[in-house]
Amino acid sequence: MDIAVINPNSSAAMTARIAQSISRYKAPATHLRVLRVETAPISIQGHFDEAACLPGLLDAVTQQERLGVDGIVVACFDDPGVGACREIATGPVIGICEAAVVFAKTVAANFSIVTTLPRSVPIVEELVVKYGAERQCRQVRAADIPVISLEEDPDRARKAVRSEIEKAIAQDRCEAIILGCAGMSDLAEELTRTCGRPVIDGCVAGLKMIEGIVGAGIVTSKAGAFDYPIGRELVGSGAGRGCVPA
Amino acid sequence: MDIAVINPNSSAAMTARIAQSISRYKAPATHLRVLRVETAPISIQGHFDEAACLPGLLDAVTQQERLGVDGIVVACFDDPGVGACREIATGPVIGICEAAVVFAKTVAANFSIVTTLPRSVPIVEELVVKYGAERQCRQVRAADIPVISLEEDPDRARKAVRSEIEKAIAQDRCEAIILGCAGMSDLAEELTRTCGRPVIDGCVAGLKMIEGIVGAGIVTSKAGAFDYPIGRELVGSGAGRGCVPA
Amino acid sequence: MDIAVINPNSSAAMTARIAQSISRYKAPATHLRVLRVETAPISIQGHFDEAACLPGLLDAVTQQERLGVDGIVVACFDDPGVGACREIATGPVIGICEAAVVFAKTVAANFSIVTTLPRSVPIVEELVVKYGAERQCRQVRAADIPVISLEEDPDRARKAVRSEIEKAIAQDRCEAIILGCAGMSDLAEELTRTCGRPVIDGCVAGLKMIEGIVGAGIVTSKAGAFDYPIGRELVGSGAGRGCVPA
Amino acid sequence: MDIAVINPNSSAAMTARIAQSISRYKAPATHLRVLRVETAPISIQGHFDEAACLPGLLDAVTQQERLGVDGIVVACFDDPGVGACREIATGPVIGICEAAVVFAKTVAANFSIVTTLPRSVPIVEELVVKYGAERQCRQVRAADIPVISLEEDPDRARKAVRSEIEKAIAQDRCEAIILGCAGMSDLAEELTRTCGRPVIDGCVAGLKMIEGIVGAGIVTSKAGAFDYPIGRELVGSGAGRGCVPA
Amino acid sequence: MDIAVINPNSSAAMTARIAQSISRYKAPATHLRVLRVETAPISIQGHFDEAACLPGLLDAVTQQERLGVDGIVVACFDDPGVGACREIATGPVIGICEAAVVFAKTVAANFSIVTTLPRSVPIVEELVVKYGAERQCRQVRAADIPVISLEEDPDRARKAVRSEIEKAIAQDRCEAIILGCAGMSDLAEELTRTCGRPVIDGCVAGLKMIEGIVGAGIVTSKAGAFDYPIGRELVGSGAGRGCVPA
Amino acid sequence: MDIAVINPNSSAAMTARIAQSISRYKAPATHLRVLRVETAPISIQGHFDEAACLPGLLDAVTQQERLGVDGIVVACFDDPGVGACREIATGPVIGICEAAVVFAKTVAANFSIVTTLPRSVPIVEELVVKYGAERQCRQVRAADIPVISLEEDPDRARKAVRSEIEKAIAQDRCEAIILGCAGMSDLAEELTRTCGRPVIDGCVAGLKMIEGIVGAGIVTSKAGAFDYPIGRELVGSGAGRGCVPA
Structure with a gap:
C-alpha cells in the first residue's frame, strides 16, 4: 500500500529525521x-x-490523492488541517496527536504529554478533549524549548525533554508518556528504555494506525462532514508545489 | 472605537447584506x-x-491590526482561524458562532441552531462543545440549502430556514434559535417576531460582544496561546491583498 | 438605554466603589x-x-422592571437568583461571574479565578461548570480574606489578592485572571498593568455584556424556563423596599 | 432519630399527601x-x-435545628435551598431530586423523569447534571399539568402522568421512572405495579437516604462550603414562623 | 429485612473486621x-x-438470592461484578465505592479518596467517573500499602492512611474523606474525630443505602440491563461453595 | 508476529466465522x-x-502469554476482562469495541452502533463513554435479535441488522456504522457496499490495531494499573483448559 507521511513544516532536517525514525517500523509491503x-x-x-x-x-494532499495514495499521516502534533485533508482524501487520514493518544490509551491507564513550547500546551489540551482522552491525560507539559532546538542543539533539547518526562513521572504518576512534537520522533526508543514505561512517538503511531485502517479496507466516509469539497476547482493545482520528499 | 467585521468568504452580496444588517446595531461611536x-x-x-x-x-487581520483596529469579528459561523487571528491581533477577536452562543445562553435555558448544509452540522457541533454549551444546545439542524441560495433564491431559502426553525421549536422544545450562517443575518428580526422567542444572528452578537470587550478596556492575553506569532515575518504583507470593503 | 446594576448585599461602601469603578466604562447613551x-x-x-x-x-428587580429598565446586572460573584430575576425581567439579566467568564474565554485560552473566602470556592466551581468553562478554568483560588476586609483593610486585602494572583500565574500557568468578588472591582486596572495579562472584573464585564445584548435588541426568552412567574401576585410589592442607590 | 421532611410550599393538601405516602416507609425508630x-x-x-x-x-430549618433534628429532607423536586439548609444544619440534608436520582442509579442502568410543567424541565435537567447523572437520564419530560392539578383534578393529573410515563418507556427505552414532583408521591406504588419497572418517588427516597446517613453517624462537613453561616444573627428567628405541620 | 454483605476476597480476618465495624450500625430489624x-x-x-x-x-449471590435475601452489598472498593450481581438479584445491590461516593456528595461539596496501592488508583478514578462524581472528587490517593498490611501490620497501616489523609486535607482542600478499601472500615470513626470532617467508610454506607432502598420497597429493574441472565442454567449451583460467613 | 484473537464465548460456529472474516485482513507476517x-x-x-x-x-490469555504471543484481541463487543488481560499480558491487548470506535472516529465525524439485544445497549453506552466517544456516537441501537440467531437464522438476522442500520442512517444522520457484535463480522463488507458509508467490524479493527501497536514496538505499561498481578500463583494453570482453536 502507498502511505504518505506529510510533515507540514518546511524543515528538511526534521523531515529527514522523521523519515529515518519511522521507516524501520513500516510494514514490508x-x-x-x-x-x-x-x-x-x-x-x-x-x-x-x-x-x-x-x-x-492541502496542495500536497491533493497531489498525493491524485497519485493514488492509500492513506495519509499529518506529522505535526497540532494535527493541523486534518479535517480538510479528510475531505480531499479518499483513504484515511490521521494526525500524529490522535494516533499517539489512541496507542497510549490502549497500553496505559493514563499518560502525560511533553511538548516543546508553553504556548502549544492549550492547543494540545484542546485536542486531547476532542479525542475524548481528557480523563486519561494527566497533564500536558512543555519542555520549554523551541522546536528548532531539536535540530540545532539536540543534546540540550534531549536533556530538557528527559527532565520534563522525569517530572511527569514523579508528579503526575503517569503510566506512559507521549512525545508532543514530530521532531522528537528519534527520542522515543531510548526514552522508553530509560523511563520504564512506554514513551510514544506519534509519527510511528500514525504510520501504524494508517497501515491498519487501510489494511482493514476502510476509507473515509463521504456521507457527511468529510465529503469531497463542494468547489472542487478550489482544491488547487495538486501539483504539490512546495511539497518536497525527505 | 474601530471595529472590523471580516466575512472570510468572497461573496460581495453576502458581505453587503451583513453590513446592512448590522450597521444599525453599532454603537454611535x-x-x-x-x-x-x-x-x-x-x-x-x-x-x-x-x-x-x-x-x-489572516492577511486582512494583519492589515487591520496595522491600521490600529480595536477589535475584530470573524463573520462566518464555522469561526475559522479565530485562534490565529487572536495571535495577530492586539485587541479582542470573536467568531460569530461563539458570540451567538454566549448571547443565547444569557437569555434562554437552551437553544437550537439552524445552519445551511448537513455537512456543516458536525463542525458546528464541535464548536458548541468547545464553547461549553453542549448541555444548552438542543440540536444543530440543517435547512439543507447551499449558502449561496441565500443570495440566489432568497425566498426559497427563507422558507427552508423558517420551516426548520418550526421543527426545532416543536421537536426540540428550544427556548431560542441561533441562525447558523452569516448569510442569514437579515432574517433574525422578522423570525424573532414570528417565532415567539429570540432568533439570534451571530453577526450582530459578535459586533456587540466586541464593542463590549473593547469598551471594557480588555485586550487579548499575550501570556500564552495567543501571543504574537514567533515568526513575525511569516505574518504576510498585511497589504490586505484580496481584502475588500462591503 | 436604562441599565440597573444591583449589588445584592447591603454594603453602601462596596456599592459606591462598584459605581465608581464601572461608571467610566458605560456607553455614553x-x-x-x-x-x-x-x-x-x-x-x-x-x-x-x-x-x-x-x-x-427580587423586589428590586420587580421595581426596576416597572420602571422600564432595559437590562440588569446582578453584581455578586455567586450570581445569586439570576434565574429568578430572568423570570421577572423582560430584558436580559446577567450575573458578574457569567460575564467575566465569557470575557476571559474570548481573550485567553485559560484563566484562574481569585475569590475571597475558601468557603466560596466550591460555589464558584459549580458556576464554572454551569457556564461550560471547566476546561478553561485552571483553578478557583481564595485569597482567604473576608469580603468586608476589602472595605475595612483595603491595603492588606489588596496585597492578599495580588499574592494569590501571583501564585495563580506561577502555578496554574494561566493566561488571564478573573477577580472573584464584586468588591474587587477597583483593583482590575492596576492588576492588569502589573500582572502582564488581563485581570477581569465581572462588574464591568456584566455592564458591557448587558449593554451589548440590549443593543442587539435581544430580550429574555419567555418560551420556557424564564417565562414570567405564574403567580404574579407573589412577585411582591415592587416598591423596591430596601433597594437603595449607590 | 428525629427526621424533618419539609415541603417548601404552602399547600396543606400536598403536605398531607406526602405525610401519608411516606409515613408507612419510615423506620420504626x-x-x-x-x-x-x-x-x-x-x-x-x-x-x-x-x-x-x-x-x-430556612426559618423552618433553623427551628428544626434548634429542636435537635437529626436529618432533613427538602420535599420539592427542584431541591431549592439545599446548600443553604446544609449550612444551617448539623445533620445531613437532602433534596428529593438528588435522593431519587441516587436510588434510580442503583437499581437501573438509566431512567427518565416525569415532572409537571415544561418550564421546570430545564431546572431539573440542570440538577441532573449537578448530580452527575446526565449519562443515565434518558430524558426529562413534562406531563404538562400544573402542580395544583394533582390536588384539584387528581384523576386527570394521574392520567397525564401515566400517559407521559408510557411515552417515556416506549420512546426513551428507560429502565426506571422518577416522579418529578413531590405531589406525585402517592402515585409511585400503583405505577410501579402497572409499568413493569421501578417508579421512584423522591419523598420516600429522601426519607430513607437521610435515615441511612444519620444511621451511619455521618453529619454535614463544616470544613468548607457547608460551614455554619458566618453572620449567625442573620439566620433568623428560628421561630418557625409560617412553618406548619402536615 | 435480610441483608447480605459479601466481601469478595477470602480473608477471614478482614471479613471479621468488616462484620464488627458495621454490625452496630445496622437497623434493629x-x-x-x-x-x-x-x-x-x-x-x-x-x-x-x-x-x-x-x-x-456470583455463586454466593445466587445462594443468597435463593435464601430470599432482600438486598446485597459488595464489600470491595473496586465494586467488582456489581452489574452481574444485579442481574442475578431481585433486590437492590450496591458496591461500597458507589455508596461512599453517594454519602460523601450529600454531606460535602467535595472529597478525596485514600486507597491502598497506587495500582488501584486508576480503577477507582474510573468508578468515580462512572458514578458521576468527577467534579466532586478532588483526588484519588494511595497510602502505598498492600491491603494485607491492614491485617498484618495495622499500626503502620493506620499511620500511612492517616498521613495520606492529612496530605489530602492540606493539598486538596477537601471537605470529606472516603476510605478506599473495605479493610479500613474500622478506622472511620476515629479518623472522623481527628480529621475534623467526615471520614466515610463504604461498608457502613453500603449497608445503610441498601437498608434504605429495601425499606423504600424498590427492587432492581428487570426491564433492561439488569434483567435476569438469559442462560439461567449458567448461574451456577448457588450452593455458595466457597462462600463462608464472617 | 504472533497475534491471538480470543472469542470469549464457547460458540465454535461463531469462532469459525470470525476466523474466516478476519484471516484475509491479517498482515502477511x-x-x-x-x-x-x-x-x-x-x-x-x-x-x-x-x-x-x-x-x-484469563486462562487462555495466560496460556498465550506463555506461548510468547505478541498481542491479543478480545473478540466480544462488551470488551470483557480487557483490564485483567492487560495485567497478564506483556504485549498490547484490545477489545473489539474500543478498536471499532477508534477506527470509526478516524474516518467519520460520527457513527451509530448496532448491537443484538436491547439489554446490551447500556453496556455498550458505558464503553463508549469510557473510550471518550460519547460526542461522536449518535446512538447505540439494538436489532433485537439474540446473538445465537446470527448462526441459527442468518438470513433473518442479517435482515434485522440491515433494517436497524437503515434506521440509524435515516434518523441519526450518522456517517459510519459500527457492528456491535463479533458475530456480525462477516456482514461488514457487504453492508459497507450497500450503505454508502463505512460499516466497521471490530474484529478486523482489533486485529489491525494490535498489529499496528506490536509493529510499533509498544508494549503494555507495567508502571501502574496494568502491572502483572501481584499474586502470580493466582493467574491459573495457563494450560488453556477450555481454550480451543477455531
Whole structure:
C-alpha cells in the first residue's frame, strides 16, 4: 500500500529525521513517502503557524490523492488541517496527536504529554478533549524549548525533554508518556528504555494506525462532514508545489 | 472605537447584506468596517473551505491590526482561524458562532441552531462543545440549502430556514434559535417576531460582544496561546491583498 | 438605554466603589443605576447569604422592571437568583461571574479565578461548570480574606489578592485572571498593568455584556424556563423596599 | 432519630399527601415530622417560586435545628435551598431530586423523569447534571399539568402522568421512572405495579437516604462550603414562623 | 429485612473486621449476614484479582438470592461484578465505592479518596467517573500499602492512611474523606474525630443505602440491563461453595 | 508476529466465522490464532455472561502469554476482562469495541452502533463513554435479535441488522456504522457496499490495531494499573483448559 507521511513544516532536517525514525517500523509491503511542505513555516508553533502551513499541506494532499495514495499521516502534533485533508482524501487520514493518544490509551491507564513550547500546551489540551482522552491525560507539559532546538542543539533539547518526562513521572504518576512534537520522533526508543514505561512517538503511531485502517479496507466516509469539497476547482493545482520528499 | 467585521468568504452580496444588517446595531461611536476576503471561496461549506479562506483572512487581520483596529469579528459561523487571528491581533477577536452562543445562553435555558448544509452540522457541533454549551444546545439542524441560495433564491431559502426553525421549536422544545450562517443575518428580526422567542444572528452578537470587550478596556492575553506569532515575518504583507470593503 | 446594576448585599461602601469603578466604562447613551439591597446581608459569603439576599433582590428587580429598565446586572460573584430575576425581567439579566467568564474565554485560552473566602470556592466551581468553562478554568483560588476586609483593610486585602494572583500565574500557568468578588472591582486596572495579562472584573464585564445584548435588541426568552412567574401576585410589592442607590 | 421532611410550599393538601405516602416507609425508630412553609407559594413552578419559598424554608430549618433534628429532607423536586439548609444544619440534608436520582442509579442502568410543567424541565435537567447523572437520564419530560392539578383534578393529573410515563418507556427505552414532583408521591406504588419497572418517588427516597446517613453517624462537613453561616444573627428567628405541620 | 454483605476476597480476618465495624450500625430489624468468598484471592489488588473473585462472588449471590435475601452489598472498593450481581438479584445491590461516593456528595461539596496501592488508583478514578462524581472528587490517593498490611501490620497501616489523609486535607482542600478499601472500615470513626470532617467508610454506607432502598420497597429493574441472565442454567449451583460467613 | 484473537464465548460456529472474516485482513507476517473459550457461555448477553466467561478467558490469555504471543484481541463487543488481560499480558491487548470506535472516529465525524439485544445497549453506552466517544456516537441501537440467531437464522438476522442500520442512517444522520457484535463480522463488507458509508467490524479493527501497536514496538505499561498481578500463583494453570482453536 502507498502511505504518505506529510510533515507540514518546511524543515528538511526534521523531515529527514522523521523519515529515518519511522521507516524501520513500516510494514514490508508499505510504500512510504515522507514529505515536507516547502512553503510552510520552518516549525509549527501556535495557531498562526498552523494556518500558515495549510495551503501547502492541502496542495500536497491533493497531489498525493491524485497519485493514488492509500492513506495519509499529518506529522505535526497540532494535527493541523486534518479535517480538510479528510475531505480531499479518499483513504484515511490521521494526525500524529490522535494516533499517539489512541496507542497510549490502549497500553496505559493514563499518560502525560511533553511538548516543546508553553504556548502549544492549550492547543494540545484542546485536542486531547476532542479525542475524548481528557480523563486519561494527566497533564500536558512543555519542555520549554523551541522546536528548532531539536535540530540545532539536540543534546540540550534531549536533556530538557528527559527532565520534563522525569517530572511527569514523579508528579503526575503517569503510566506512559507521549512525545508532543514530530521532531522528537528519534527520542522515543531510548526514552522508553530509560523511563520504564512506554514513551510514544506519534509519527510511528500514525504510520501504524494508517497501515491498519487501510489494511482493514476502510476509507473515509463521504456521507457527511468529510465529503469531497463542494468547489472542487478550489482544491488547487495538486501539483504539490512546495511539497518536497525527505 | 474601530471595529472590523471580516466575512472570510468572497461573496460581495453576502458581505453587503451583513453590513446592512448590522450597521444599525453599532454603537454611535463605533467606526465599523465590514470586509470580505477576495481570495477566499464564495462560501464556506466544510473544513476545506475553512482552510482555503485562511490566507486571505489572516492577511486582512494583519492589515487591520496595522491600521490600529480595536477589535475584530470573524463573520462566518464555522469561526475559522479565530485562534490565529487572536495571535495577530492586539485587541479582542470573536467568531460569530461563539458570540451567538454566549448571547443565547444569557437569555434562554437552551437553544437550537439552524445552519445551511448537513455537512456543516458536525463542525458546528464541535464548536458548541468547545464553547461549553453542549448541555444548552438542543440540536444543530440543517435547512439543507447551499449558502449561496441565500443570495440566489432568497425566498426559497427563507422558507427552508423558517420551516426548520418550526421543527426545532416543536421537536426540540428550544427556548431560542441561533441562525447558523452569516448569510442569514437579515432574517433574525422578522423570525424573532414570528417565532415567539429570540432568533439570534451571530453577526450582530459578535459586533456587540466586541464593542463590549473593547469598551471594557480588555485586550487579548499575550501570556500564552495567543501571543504574537514567533515568526513575525511569516505574518504576510498585511497589504490586505484580496481584502475588500462591503 | 436604562441599565440597573444591583449589588445584592447591603454594603453602601462596596456599592459606591462598584459605581465608581464601572461608571467610566458605560456607553455614553447608557443611563446607569447602581443599587444595593438594604435588607440583604452586608456581604454574600456562602449559600445562606445568597438565599438571604433574594427577597430584597427580587423586589428590586420587580421595581426596576416597572420602571422600564432595559437590562440588569446582578453584581455578586455567586450570581445569586439570576434565574429568578430572568423570570421577572423582560430584558436580559446577567450575573458578574457569567460575564467575566465569557470575557476571559474570548481573550485567553485559560484563566484562574481569585475569590475571597475558601468557603466560596466550591460555589464558584459549580458556576464554572454551569457556564461550560471547566476546561478553561485552571483553578478557583481564595485569597482567604473576608469580603468586608476589602472595605475595612483595603491595603492588606489588596496585597492578599495580588499574592494569590501571583501564585495563580506561577502555578496554574494561566493566561488571564478573573477577580472573584464584586468588591474587587477597583483593583482590575492596576492588576492588569502589573500582572502582564488581563485581570477581569465581572462588574464591568456584566455592564458591557448587558449593554451589548440590549443593543442587539435581544430580550429574555419567555418560551420556557424564564417565562414570567405564574403567580404574579407573589412577585411582591415592587416598591423596591430596601433597594437603595449607590 | 428525629427526621424533618419539609415541603417548601404552602399547600396543606400536598403536605398531607406526602405525610401519608411516606409515613408507612419510615423506620420504626424514626420520629418523623412532615412540615410545610406557610409563607411560601402554593406550588413551586420555576426559579422565582424557588426563591420565594426560601425565607420560610430556612426559618423552618433553623427551628428544626434548634429542636435537635437529626436529618432533613427538602420535599420539592427542584431541591431549592439545599446548600443553604446544609449550612444551617448539623445533620445531613437532602433534596428529593438528588435522593431519587441516587436510588434510580442503583437499581437501573438509566431512567427518565416525569415532572409537571415544561418550564421546570430545564431546572431539573440542570440538577441532573449537578448530580452527575446526565449519562443515565434518558430524558426529562413534562406531563404538562400544573402542580395544583394533582390536588384539584387528581384523576386527570394521574392520567397525564401515566400517559407521559408510557411515552417515556416506549420512546426513551428507560429502565426506571422518577416522579418529578413531590405531589406525585402517592402515585409511585400503583405505577410501579402497572409499568413493569421501578417508579421512584423522591419523598420516600429522601426519607430513607437521610435515615441511612444519620444511621451511619455521618453529619454535614463544616470544613468548607457547608460551614455554619458566618453572620449567625442573620439566620433568623428560628421561630418557625409560617412553618406548619402536615 | 435480610441483608447480605459479601466481601469478595477470602480473608477471614478482614471479613471479621468488616462484620464488627458495621454490625452496630445496622437497623434493629435487619438480619445481617457478612460473608467472604473462600475461592477468591486474599485481597483484591487490580483488575485480575477482580476477575478472579467473580465466580465465587456470583455463586454466593445466587445462594443468597435463593435464601430470599432482600438486598446485597459488595464489600470491595473496586465494586467488582456489581452489574452481574444485579442481574442475578431481585433486590437492590450496591458496591461500597458507589455508596461512599453517594454519602460523601450529600454531606460535602467535595472529597478525596485514600486507597491502598497506587495500582488501584486508576480503577477507582474510573468508578468515580462512572458514578458521576468527577467534579466532586478532588483526588484519588494511595497510602502505598498492600491491603494485607491492614491485617498484618495495622499500626503502620493506620499511620500511612492517616498521613495520606492529612496530605489530602492540606493539598486538596477537601471537605470529606472516603476510605478506599473495605479493610479500613474500622478506622472511620476515629479518623472522623481527628480529621475534623467526615471520614466515610463504604461498608457502613453500603449497608445503610441498601437498608434504605429495601425499606423504600424498590427492587432492581428487570426491564433492561439488569434483567435476569438469559442462560439461567449458567448461574451456577448457588450452593455458595466457597462462600463462608464472617 | 504472533497475534491471538480470543472469542470469549464457547460458540465454535461463531469462532469459525470470525476466523474466516478476519484471516484475509491479517498482515502477511502475522501468525494468527483465533480461539474460543470452551468453558464460557455460548454467547455473551449481559453482565453475568461477561463475568462467566472470565475464568476461561484469563486462562487462555495466560496460556498465550506463555506461548510468547505478541498481542491479543478480545473478540466480544462488551470488551470483557480487557483490564485483567492487560495485567497478564506483556504485549498490547484490545477489545473489539474500543478498536471499532477508534477506527470509526478516524474516518467519520460520527457513527451509530448496532448491537443484538436491547439489554446490551447500556453496556455498550458505558464503553463508549469510557473510550471518550460519547460526542461522536449518535446512538447505540439494538436489532433485537439474540446473538445465537446470527448462526441459527442468518438470513433473518442479517435482515434485522440491515433494517436497524437503515434506521440509524435515516434518523441519526450518522456517517459510519459500527457492528456491535463479533458475530456480525462477516456482514461488514457487504453492508459497507450497500450503505454508502463505512460499516466497521471490530474484529478486523482489533486485529489491525494490535498489529499496528506490536509493529510499533509498544508494549503494555507495567508502571501502574496494568502491572502483572501481584499474586502470580493466582493467574491459573495457563494450560488453556477450555481454550480451543477455531
